[in-house]
Amino acid sequence: MADLTTNIGKLVMKNPVMTASGTFGYGEEFADFIDLSRLGGIIVKGTTLKRREGNPYPRMAETPSGMINAVGLQNKGVDYFVEHIYPRIKDTDTNILVNVSGSTIDDYVATAERINALDKIPAIELNISCPNVKEGGMAFGTSCTSAAGVVAAVRKAYDKTLIVKLSPNVTNIAEIAKAVEDAGADSVSLINTLMGMAIDAEKRKPLISTITGGLSGACVKPIALRMVWQVAKAVKIPVVGLGGIMNATDAIEFFLAGASAIEIGTANFIDPTVTIKVIDGINDYLDRHGFKSIRDIVGALETA
Amino acid sequence: MADLTTNIGKLVMKNPVMTASGTFGYGEEFADFIDLSRLGGIIVKGTTLKRREGNPYPRMAETPSGMINAVGLQNKGVDYFVEHIYPRIKDTDTNILVNVSGSTIDDYVATAERINALDKIPAIELNISCPNVKEGGMAFGTSCTSAAGVVAAVRKAYDKTLIVKLSPNVTNIAEIAKAVEDAGADSVSLINTLMGMAIDAEKRKPLISTITGGLSGACVKPIALRMVWQVAKAVKIPVVGLGGIMNATDAIEFFLAGASAIEIGTANFIDPTVTIKVIDGINDYLDRHGFKSIRDIVGALETA
Amino acid sequence: MVASPWTHIHSATLQKDMRKYLLDLTVNSNERLSGNYILMKLSSEERLPDMLPGQFAEIRVDGSPTTFLRRPISIHFVDRATNELWFLIQLVGDGTRKLAELKKGDTLNVMLPLGNSFSMPALAQEELLLVGGGVGIAPLLMLGAVLRNLGYQPTFLLGARSKKDLLQLDAFETYGQTFVTTEDASFGEKGFVTNHSILQQKKFDKIYTCGPTPMMKAVAAYAAKNGIDCEVSLENKMACGLGACLCCVTETQEGHKCVCSDGPVFNIKDLKWQI
């Protein structure tokens, strides 16, 4: 039995396996299938300052080895989360993280402040792939300055572990990661979804209401792996890897590329017990290869 | 029988289906399987000024619904092409295009000049995803200025149809397309491969010698489709779409997104006759939906 | 005859507390029906979990490169005597074709029971109409069996394009009077279900319907016009089936709701249909 404990900033996890925001609800939805207390952490739905209805249906399209979604951050707002959802889930015996989203820096800050007050939420994941309404809808995460801007502002308002989730829809993700590190992030997680599109050729219409949406699933793993590798070489803070992890072998690849922890997203839709299989599979791998700790394989890719 | 004829700049094609550079050799390799004269065009291997040995083996890894390759532009150089290959293939009854690659603007220009002298080569596809050795190896195609720079220089030296192949590894591909249009391109083709990575978890080594390589195949189609749609809205010149086209339905999706022609790449490895099936399938679709010409469905996606 | 899980149920919200399972079921039979449909019967070593009429399963289709996600399939019937779960499936794409290839003894991985369920009538004596179209008739067989078991005399009204698309008629008739319409008049009355004479002849207190959206909207319009309580079972594109991904939402009076977890059954009062 290898040592799977992992630290991300001040966040201490029993193992490096978390669930990705928007793919695992608030954990409750999966409680019939797995023991939630076995998880390293649960990152709950993207939460915004005000309630959001999200995008019209249809919001999802299947693609080769993946899917596109355009949920549009549907959530009941941070106040509802604090008053109704938090009390329900706060005593789950794992780390509950909140994914914080917004359209303006003020929104991000106000939401982070509300979450900061919650004892049982040790960390947030800041989703900077949202459009910045004050800058023509360009996503915060697509330029170093706007990414650093929102992170610096949230850093002032939030004193627990701050993980910043990076957008892969950029020319140089390592640059953005460094900007975010300099702005005070304790960690970066990547990749968020890639911007994709699906069309119904017979009807000559887009398959999702917003025309484009976020691509995830096994198909994006090669891109996610490459970006994790680039970012891990560029920053000193720990990297959380995600993007198409379907099994333990995929997870190992992310650790080797430099991730200190991982998130499982779309795979939860295909097998609601996949997280447990990945945790057990990581342990088997470490034992089989004679590693005492998960830390021994972080960035252990031999490129010489 | 609908009208499939398509024009890209001065290039006239009997149909809008071409083969992507590096996936169809010089056409000869597939002559046992299909009648090459049925193709709209064949874009032959990436050709550079001097002979290149390319990257060490291994150069390829399979990924979910796709593959990563790192051939590294192995080719015998433009002079060898002009003296030995061109005479062999010039009389193929289809358009033969040459994909022109380089490491410096001078290389690109010198290569384009040599090709410009060949009567039976009506167009080139300029591959600007190559690293610019004079700018720290950053790919020409990842900034507007360096992309426009190489295109403007080649435009001066080349007076036939100039198609510029865009890199998808950028934040805003529409901007690059516009810069390239302003620099004198007759058309843009997209997408080139996405930068990806594959790891052997058991050996803890990369699966290809160069660590990262170009991702292609069905898995990239949603991203390619999105980029074609963005670029087609941004430029006036015709767009050539490629990226994960496996069948006629995929091809139709690219036309609807705004492509005037398409290229088939990785799919040739799985079915050497796929190009013919796509051409026939496009014709069936047009007949079935009562369109007289392929031009009727270019950009016909109903997004209202 | 099914041992109804309903016998002691008076709250339609019970399913909220129903445990969900991930099971490898064994194919007992996989029969190709007329037209493009299969009837698959599966069982398990253990007693099959409790399931309610209107609930569904998310099934894993293996060996289909084009099927990345699970497929939601309505629970057609649960035969407690043989401990068999029935699926009635229309063959549409590569995924369902792979399902059609499953043979006796093969394994199918299913997540179930998912979603809410049709609600039971408020009163002991109600005239109940179950209206189905195409493969949408699937959940109505279990519903009819449960209602009959509770002492009701359900009436089935089933619509199809043509005779060959009419499925499981004998099974339906064991639980109630069954009327049929076909668009090509090859069987029963010609036209759509809403044209059937039974709607003039008999007064119903409640209508349950499942089928193509245009059909359900026509049925809903008829129910609304005649002040009849009406529940519809929706089928949206789903990913997780558990209310986690929020992909399969439909518009309701209270905003977007998940068809997979808040539904698939909705009372037309709660939807925003223009009827």
Added chain:
Amino acid sequence: MVASPWTHIHSATLQKDMRKYLLDLTVNSNERLSGNYILMKLSSEERLPDMLPGQFAEIRVDGSPTTFLRRPISIHFVDRATNELWFLIQLVGDGTRKLAELKKGDTLNVMLPLGNSFSMPALAQEELLLVGGGVGIAPLLMLGAVLRNLGYQPTFLLGARSKKDLLQLDAFETYGQTFVTTEDASFGEKGFVTNHSILQQKKFDKIYTCGPTPMMKAVAAYAAKNGIDCEVSLENKMACGLGACLCCVTETQEGHKCVCSDGPVFNIKDLKWQI
């Protein structure tokens, strides 16, 4: 007994003019052999195309989400009497497992014949040694049959981990004397092929080898040391199989060459092996 396509051949470059085909072949039998191997025999309505020893096929594996590209498989044997093509396949991943599930009557899509071939001996009287390891013995059966048919008396030397990994021994023995080594001494002489006593007892003019790279390098080193002409059949990761994608290259005296089209057979003189 195969009707050798070689009878009139004196140039080893003939395959350059050999037409390639994309065929749907029918599975006649698919036998699970000892260990983790299958022997698949396929046929066609038409006469199977001409194929040379050492050539291979790119086969399409359907219904395997993890198999995006075709799989290169050596041509094990062509039985002209029954018009059957034989494949000897080791089960390694999801793709080959899917192949193992194919039954009599199923269809397999194949591209063939691909690659060059082993070259024929220069002289009428030569002592020829065919050295195979593991599943790498596959192409040597057809080669042995062709050589025997041309009047040679080939000697086979086959190595395996253990007795259960020794395949098709009877088939090989019909075409020549067959010697065996196993690493665990469960059959034949103990050790690697290069340890076998036949190499001391008999002098060979030419060696053909196919198997794991370390084995082929050891054989190549033995051949080089003793001045014996030696051809090896390489197996690199391939995409197109036609020399178009340039993925499967190996280093040669003339730079990178495609294993799929310039090979798979190379004379060790032309490779850059450190031996």
